[in-house]
Amino acid sequence: MNELVTLSQGSGGKQTHELIRKVFAERFVMDMPLTDSAILDCTCNTMAFTTDSYVVDPLFFPGGNIGKLAVCGTINDLAVSGAQPLYLSASFIIEEGFALCDLEKIAGTMADEAQKAGVKIVTGDTKVVEKGKCDKLFITTSGTGIMIDGRQHISKGTEVKPGDRLIINGSLGNHAIAVLGARNRLSFSTPVVSDCASLNRLTEKILMNCSDIRFMRDLTRGGLAGVLNELADMTRSGIIVNESSIPVDDPVRGLCEMLGFDPLYLANEGKVLIVAGPGEATKVIGILRSDDLGRESEIIGEITDDKRKTVILSTSAGGKRILDTPSGVQLPRIC
Amino acid sequence: MKFIDEYRNKNLILKLAAQIRKSVKRDYTFMEVCGGHTSAIHRFGIPSLLPECIRLISGPGCPVCVTGTGFIDKAIYYSAIPEVILTTFGDLMRVPGSATTLEKMKARGADIRIVLSSLESLAIAWDRPDKKVIFLSIGFETTAPGTAVTVKQAEKQRITNFFLLNAHKVMPPAMEAIMKDNVNIDGFICPGHVATITGPGAFSLIPEKYRTGCVITGFEPTDILMSILMLIRQVNQNSPAVEVQYSRAVTVNGNSAALKYVYEVFEPCDSVWRGLGTIPLSGLKLRSDFERYDAEKVMPVSLPEPEDNELCACGEVLRGVKTPSECPLFASVCIPGNPVGACMVSAEGACNTWYRYRMNNE
Numbered sequence: 001m002n003e004l005v006t007l008s009q010g011s012g013g014k015q016t017h018e019l020i021r022k023v024f025a026e027r028f029v030m031d032m033p034l035t036d037s038a039i040l041d042c043t044c045n046t047m048a049f050t051t052d053s054y055v056v057d058p059l060f061f062p063g064g065n066i067g068k069l070a071v072c073g074t075i076n077d078l079a080v081s082g083a084q085p086l087y088l089s090a091s092f093i094i095e096e097g098f099a100l101c102d103l104e105k106i107a108g109t110m111a112d113e114a115q116k117a118g119v120k121i122v123t124g125d126t127k128v129v130e131k132g133k134c135d136k137l138f139i140t141t142s143g144t145g146i147m148i149d150g151r152q153h154i155s156k157g158t159e160v161k162p163g164d165r166l167i168i169n170g171s172l173g174n175h176a177i178a179v180l181g182a183r184n185r186l187s188f189s190t191p192v193v194s195d196c197a198s199l200n201r202l203t204e205k206i207l208m209n210c211s212d213i214r215f216m217r218d219l220t221r222g223g224l225a226g227v228l229n230e231l232a233d234m235t236r237s238g239i240i241v242n243e244s245s246i247p248v249d250d251p252v253r254g255l256c257e258m259l260g261f262d263p264l265y266l267a268n269e270g271k272v273l274i275v276a277g278p279g280e281a282t283k284v285i286g287i288l289r290s291d292d293l294g295r296e297s298e299i300i301g302e303i304t305d306d307k308r309k310t311v312i313l314s315t316s317a318g319g320k321r322i323l324d325t326p327s328g329v330q331l332p333r334i335c
Numbered sequence: 336m337k338f339i340d341e342y343r344n345k346n347l348i349l350k351l352a353a354q355i356r357k358s359v360k361r362d363y364t365f366m367e368v369c370g371g372h373t374s375a376i377h378r379f380g381i382p383s384l385l386p387e388c389i390r391l392i393s394g395p396g397c398p399v400c401v402t403g404t405g406f407i408d409k410a411i412y413y414s415a416i417p418e419v420i421l422t423t424f425g426d427l428m429r430v431p432g433s434a435t436t437l438e439k440m441k442a443r444g445a446d447i448r449i450v451l452s453s454l455e456s457l458a459i460a461w462d463r464p465d466k467k468v469i470f471l472s473i474g475f476e477t478t479a480p481g482t483a484v485t486v487k488q489a490e491k492q493r494i495t496n497f498f499l500l501n502a503h504k505v506m507p508p509a510m511e512a513i514m515k516d517n518v519n520i521d522g523f524i525c526p527g528h529v530a531t532i533t534g535p536g537a538f539s540l541i542p543e544k545y546r547t548g549c550v551i552t553g554f555e556p557t558d559i560l561m562s563i564l565m566l567i568r569q570v571n572q573n574s575p576a577v578e579v580q581y582s583r584a585v586t587v588n589g590n591s592a593a594l595k596y597v598y599e600v601f602e603p604c605d606s607v608w609r610g611l612g613t614i615p616l617s618g619l620k621l622r623s624d625f626e627r628y629d630a631e632k633v634m635p636v637s638l639p640e641p642e643d644n645e646l647c648a649c650g651e652v653l654r655g656v657k658t659p660s661e662c663p664l665f666a667s668v669c670i671p672g673n674p675v676g677a678c679m680v681s682a683e684g685a686c687n688t689w690y691r692y693r694m695n696n697e
Contacts, residue, residue, distance in 0.1 A: 184451060250336050260682055317556040318345045319380020321692045327671040331425025332451055333683060334398050335477035335528060
C-alpha cells in the first residue's frame with residue numbers, strides 16, 4: 001500500500017501527533033512525551049547557533065537525499081565556525097500527497113546522519129500544505145553547539161595573514177553534478193556521487209591538533225570561487241590559487257566541459273576551505289589525508305598582500321586571470 | 336583526462352607562446368568568431384601569454400548575443416499565453432527584450448522551462464498534449480542539426496503540439512558582412528565545431544574574396560595558440576588560406592548526415608543579427624513541408640519595433656569595432672547581474688567574458 005501524507009495530518013490533531021511520533025520522534029529518539037520546547041543542558045560560556053532551509057530537486061540523488069543535506073549542512077555550518085555541534089531542530093513543510101514511505105526514508109537518513117555526527121535532533125515541527133503549495137518537501141534545520149575558547153576568529157578570518165596557505169579536503173563539484181545528473185536523468189559511465197557529509201569530526205581533529213588555523217568555511221553555494229572572494233573581501237587581502245592543484249574528478253570535469261560549467265563555482269556539501277599558517281599546512285594535509293573525508297586534500301594556493309582584494313587563478317595553461325564572484329546561476333551552454 | 340589534458344600541457348603551451356613571440360613582425364588583429372573561443376581564451380589566460388602586438392577581438396559567434404531583441408519580444412509574447420509552455424536554452428532567460436525578460440515572465444507565472452536539448456522539449460510536448468510547447472531554436476550550424484532531428488522525430492511520432500520559434504543562423508555570411516564593413520582584421524580564428532558539420536570549404540570565400548586567412552580551431556589552449564601561430568605565418572607570407580588546425584575532428588566534407596537533416600528540414604533565408612542588421616541568406620527557416628512546426632506560422636504575432644538601449648554597444652562589439660570596455664555601460668550599469676545587452680548575458684558573450692576575466696583586459 002502506497003500511503004500518502006494528507007492535510008489532516010497537518011491539522012494539529014490526532015493524526016498529526018501520530019505522524020510526528022511514528023515518522024520523526026521514534027527515529028530521532030526524542031524524549032517522550034513531546035513538549036513545546038526541548039530543555040538542553042549546557043556547560044559552556046559561548047555558543048554557536050545557525051539555521052538553514054533545504055530545497056532540492058530531486059529529493060533523492062546519488063549519495064544522499066534532502067534529509068541528509070539538512071542534517072549535514074547545518075552541522076557543517078557550526079563545525080566550520082569552530083564549534084562542536086550538539087543539538088538540531090528540524091521543521092518539515094510537506095506537500096499533500098507526499099509518499100509516507102519517502103518521508104520515513106528521509107527521516108531515517110536524518111537520524112543516521114545525526115547519530116554518526118554525534119548530534120541530537122531534539123525539537124521540530126511539521127506542516128502539511130495543499131498540493132501545489134510547495135514542491136514536495138522543504139526542510140529547515142537549526143543547530144547549536146559549544147564554542148571553544150580561542151576559536152572565535154575561525155569564521156571571521158581576522159587572523160588571516162599574507163603567506164597563509166589555502167587547503168581543501170578533496171575534489172569539487174560532485175554534489176552539484178550528482179543532483180544535476182539525477183534531475184536531468186543524465187547517465188554517466190562512472191557514477192557521480194554527492195559528497196554530502198558531516199565534517200564536524202574532521203574539523204575537530206584539525207582544530208585539536210593544530211594551533212595555527214586561521215579560517216574555515218564550507219564550500220556550498222557559489223563554490224570555491226564564491227568563498228575565496230568573500231574571504232578576500234573580509235580580510236582585505238589578495239588570494240592566488242593554482243588551478244592545477246585543485247582536485248576535480250574526471251566525470252565532473254567531463255560534464256563541466258560539455259555543459260560549459262566551471263567546477264570552481266559548483267556547490268559542494270562535504271568540502272571545507274581551511275586557511276592555515278604557512279608552518280602548519282603540511283601537518284593539516286597529513287591529518288586530513290588520514291581521514292576518509294580528506295584523502296584527496298590539497299594545498300591550492302595562498303593569501304597575498306594584494307590590496308585590490310582580488311582572487312587570481314594561475315591557470316593550468318600557465319596564464320593568469322581573475323576568479324570572480326559568481327553571479328546568477330550557471331546555465332548550460334548552447335553549442 | 337584523455338583528449339583534454341594533452342591539449343592543456345603547460346610545456347607545450349609555453350613553447351607555442353615562445354614560437355609566437357619569435358614569429359611576430361608587426362601588429363596583428365585576429366578575430367575569434369565564436370563565443371566558445373572568446374570564453375576559452377580568457378578562461379585559460381591566453382592574452383597574458385601573447386606579445387602586445389597581437390590583438391584578439393571577439394566576433395558574432397555567440398548565438399545568444401546575435402539573436403535580435405525582436406526575437407526575445409516574440410518569445411516573451413508567447414510565454415504569456417496560458418496554453419503555451421516555452422522551452423529554451425538557459426542563456427536566453429536573462430536577455431533583455433524591449434520591456435522585460437523571460438526570467439521575469441517566469442517569476443510572474445509563465446511556464447518557461449530550461450532544457451539541455453531540443454529533444455527534451457519534444458518530450459515535454461509528448462507529456463503535455465493539452466499544451467502548445469514552443470522551443471526557442473537559436474544557434475548556428477552546431478545546433479541546427481539537433482533541431483532538425485527533433486522536427487523529424489515530431490513528424491515521425493505525430494506530435495502536433497510542438498513548435499519552433501526559430502532563429503537559427505549560419506556563420507560564414509556574418510563573417511563576410513564584417514569584411515564588407517571594413518573592420519581591420521588580419522585573420523579569423525574559425526569555430527572548429529561549426530567546421531565539423533560544414534567542412535572547411537564553408538569558409539573559403541573569406542581568403543578568396545577578401546584576402547584574409549581562416550584557421551579552423553579547436554577549443555583548448557594549445558589549439559588556440561597553434562592557430563594564432565598559423566595565422567601569423569599566413570600574414571607574414573601574405574598567403575591567406577583556409578587551414579585546419581582542428582584536424583582531429585574536422586574532415587573535408589564535414590558531417591554529411593547532419594547536413595542532410597538540416598537541409599531536409601530547413602532552407603536558407605535572410606536573418607536579422609544584433610548589431611549587423613539583416614544579412615542575406617544568413618539564417619535557416621523551416622521548409623514549407625515543415626511549416627506546421629513554425630510557431631509564427633501557426634500563431635502569428637505582430638509586435639511593435641523592438642527597442643534597444645541606445646548606449647548599449649553590443650552591436651559594435653559583435654562587429655569587432657569596439658572592445659567591451661569601450662562601451663560606456665560596461666562594468667558600470669551593465670554587469671552580469673544586471674545585463675543591458677545580450678553580450679553581458681551569455682557565458683560566451685564577449686562582455687560577460689571580459690567582465691569575469693577582466694584582469695587581462697585592463
